Amino acid sequence: MSAAADPLLERFRAYCDQYLGVSRALGDAMNRTGGGDPTQQIRAFLEALTGLQQQVAGMWTATPLAAPLAAAPFAATASGAANPFAGFIPFAAAAPFVMPWLAAGPLSGGAFGAAGQPWAALLPGAAAAGFMPGSAPALGPTRELQEMWQRTAKLGEQLQQAQLRLLEQWNGIVTTALQRLGDRANALLEATPSPETLRSLYDQWIEAAEGAYAQAAHGPAFAAAQAELGNAHSQLRSAQREYLELAAREFDLPTRTEFNSVLQQLRDLKRALHELEERPAGRGPQAP
Amino acid sequence: VNATAPPGGADDAAWREVLRRAAAALEALRAAAGAEPGGSAREAVYREDKLTLYRYRALAPPADCAPLLIVFALVNRPTVLDLQADRSLIRRLLERGIDVYLIDWGRPDGADRLLELDDYINGYLDRCVRHILAAQALPALNLLGVCQGGTFSLCYAALHPERVRNLITMVTPVDFQTPDNLLSKWVQALDVDALVAAWGIVPGELLNNAYLALMPFRLLQQKYAHLVGDELDAAQAANFMRMEKWIFDSPGQAGAAFAQFVRWLYQENRLTAGTLDIGGRRVDLRRIRVPVLNIYGSQDHIVPPSASAPLATLLGTRDYTALQLDVGHIGMYVSARAQREVPQAIADWLRERG
Numbered sequence: 001m002s003a004a005a006d007p008l009l010e011r012f013r014a015y016c017d018q019y020l021g022v023s024r025a026l027g028d029a030m031n032r033t034g035g036g037d038p039t040q041q042i043r044a045f046l047e048a049l050t051g052l053q054q055q056v057a058g059m060w061t062a063t064p065l066a067a068p069l070a071a072a073p074f075a076a077t078a079s080g081a082a083n084p085f086a087g088f089i090p091f092a093a094a095a096p097f098v099m100p101w102l103a104a105g106p107l108s109g110g111a112f113g114a115a116g117q118p119w120a121a122l123l124p125g126a127a128a129a130g131f132m133p134g135s136a137p138a139l140g141p142t143r144e145l146q147e148m149w150q151r152t153a154k155l156g157e158q159l160q161q162a163q164l165r166l167l168e169q170w171n172g173i174v175t176t177a178l179q180r181l182g183d184r185a186n187a188l189l190e191a192t193p194s195p196e197t198l199r200s201l202y203d204q205w206i207e208a209a210e211g212a213y214a215q216a217a218h219g220p221a222f223a224a225a226q227a228e229l230g231n232a233h234s235q236l237r238s239a240q241r242e243y244l245e246l247a248a249r250e251f252d253l254p255t256r257t258e259f260n261s262v263l264q265q266l267r268d269l270k271r272a273l274h275e276l277e278e279r280p281a282g283r284g285p286q287a288p
Numbered sequence: 289v290n291a292t293a294p295p296g297g298a299d300d301a302a303w304r305e306v307l308r309r310a311a312a313a314l315e316a317l318r319a320a321a322g323a324e325p326g327g328s329a330r331e332a333v334y335r336e337d338k339l340t341l342y343r344y345r346a347l348a349p350p351a352d353c354a355p356l357l358i359v360f361a362l363v364n365r366p367t368v369l370d371l372q373a374d375r376s377l378i379r380r381l382l383e384r385g386i387d388v389y390l391i392d393w394g395r396p397d398g399a400d401r402l403l404e405l406d407d408y409i410n411g412y413l414d415r416c417v418r419h420i421l422a423a424q425a426l427p428a429l430n431l432l433g434v435c436q437g438g439t440f441s442l443c444y445a446a447l448h449p450e451r452v453r454n455l456i457t458m459v460t461p462v463d464f465q466t467p468d469n470l471l472s473k474w475v476q477a478l479d480v481d482a483l484v485a486a487w488g489i490v491p492g493e494l495l496n497n498a499y500l501a502l503m504p505f506r507l508l509q510q511k512y513a514h515l516v517g518d519e520l521d522a523a524q525a526a527n528f529m530r531m532e533k534w535i536f537d538s539p540g541q542a543g544a545a546f547a548q549f550v551r552w553l554y555q556e557n558r559l560t561a562g563t564l565d566i567g568g569r570r571v572d573l574r575r576i577r578v579p580v581l582n583i584y585g586s587q588d589h590i591v592p593p594s595a596s597a598p599l600a601t602l603l604g605t606r607d608y609t610a611l612q613l614d615v616g617h618i619g620m621y622v623s624a625r626a627q628r629e630v631p632q633a634i635a636d637w638l639r640e641r642g
Contacts, residue, residue: 194305198303199517209505223474227475227476227477241486264402
């Protein structure tokens, strides 16, 4: 197929031109000081970009090539001539925002670092204008990776917040426990020190601490803080595993998701086997 | 922290004595490091995946009752039931002529993450029961469920009443949402699906930490500090080490079954509500019409008596006996009082019912 004559390629080229044009406009807006409202300009950019993404999504889904294109839009293969996307590759390679994909796998520093973002060069200016780089909209070929990174970063923040809330609970518990110990321990502190009085003092501390702890631990705020911490930790672990699975796939190693799929198949087979074993002798398999 | 400095107000002599006792206790524990739980003679009679079904060797002429299958919890090892010769519920039962079987669930690994409650109750447990019944040519056996294993046994007895002759539950949660159940309060807002998705096999250490967090100052500090003043002899040190090894020997939990147990029982309290389905079948406790002995501890901080006692009102049997002891959860397994009273009560109760 001739790349130049392919209408799909022409539309793709138009998309890239518009994309890069809007990116440049955004960069201009970000780098401009003292003029205009950066917030409004960012919003306008995002709206324009959303429209473009919708156009491109429509373009890709309107063709039978949609599925493989979405799966590997820029993948160069050894059999490049037979690849239906071969015509895209030269153009795609020329687009700076896809270089990380072509230069290395998705776990390369480029893809995960700022250079993997199509508008990496704009971020310093955006930050200077008050934009939070960590919340940059996910765009381009590294969009999913960026979303993964942003989600993980957000979960890390949530975990920290949850830790702080539980720590607040513990601060209250220890404060109450020490107050109660002070009320009870005067007599012991005035007695002649001995191993027994030291032990009694220690036991008073435990009594005071457990009492204060039980009072708090049975309350809704403590339970909520515990659950929040546990939930945040679980979500962060799962997000971290997504990274690891990405790495595993890059090296063609099995992932937990694949193992689980195999385990489910084994489990189904084992159940069917037990059902067959428990069926009375002479009774054949039932129709599904 | 300068461990050799006296705390405020204590004179040097008193503090030196504390340190001397601490050194002696540590030396006794070091010498007891090899003490291991377990000891009664037994043989494996059935194996499947990680599970092993044991039959214990008789220590007395057989009592006139059906064999007793003990179903322990998934969350700890059953070794606590046969910790050592003088702290062994199993040995005390054997001495009274009871034919004892025990399910050891083993240690789930990643391959077991999809196991559900249905697999444990209608699968593994049922196949163990049927193995024993076939081996002894009996229609039904006696079931003793401990803690979570008691909940499993209740479900089993309700789903397969024809195979259970008598049912004993020990420190078994039934109503999972009573006001003094701290574990229950903590898990109400827990996203158990996210937890299981993150871990697959829920680590035993995580559960152990949750249990320790119920009374953290006593269980993580005072328990060890008291060793300083106890002048441990070798036997006491060995006892302590065996318990210590058992407490922290916690298998991981198959994720799917764990999620079902937490959601259906702790969060939705389905067993009490009569809405629990296992393997597509409703667990109706009113179907349990065989005699039931329910044993629980008044000091239990893991399964409060308020969680066990409601069983009385949920069963279909007219032969229900409750036995409450002034012990805690662990004390029910190993305390001197429980060792004296529980095996005898079980043996007497079974002999009366066969």
